Amino acid sequence: MAGTYPVTDQDFEEKVLQSDLPVLVDFWADWCMPCKMIAPIVEELSQEYDGKAGFAKLDVDANPTTAMTYGVRSIPTLLVFKDGQPVDQIVGAVPKGALKKKIDSALE
Secondary structure: OOOOOOOOOHHHHHHHHHHOOOOEEEOOOOOHHHHHHHHHHHHHHHHHHHOOOOOEEEEEOHHHHHHHHHOOOOOOOOEEEEOOOEEEEEEEEOOOHHHHHHHOOOOO
16 A cells, blocks of 8 residues: 555554554644645655555544544654554654654564
8 A cells, every 4th residue: 555545533443553564643734834844755655665564644633532542742743553552753844764764663
């Protein structure tokens, strides 16, 4: 499944927590400029890691329950999930290399 895919409060467990692959979840909102800055990087990584990791996007305005469950207070926040658990967190727009390190760590 190359590319990013949307997740909601309703399907978060199925698409993220039950995934066989690590999943990077981008918590974002339409009005968030740093979210728009990091989105192309997340999309690029989703192509590079196709078949190795999933890349989901969760709109915090439309899906507040999941954001609250994981303590997302500022966006963009990117959480890396592995085996149904959050294993890493990135807050803010960061360089591609920083995201790659977090994903590579989850793949080990």
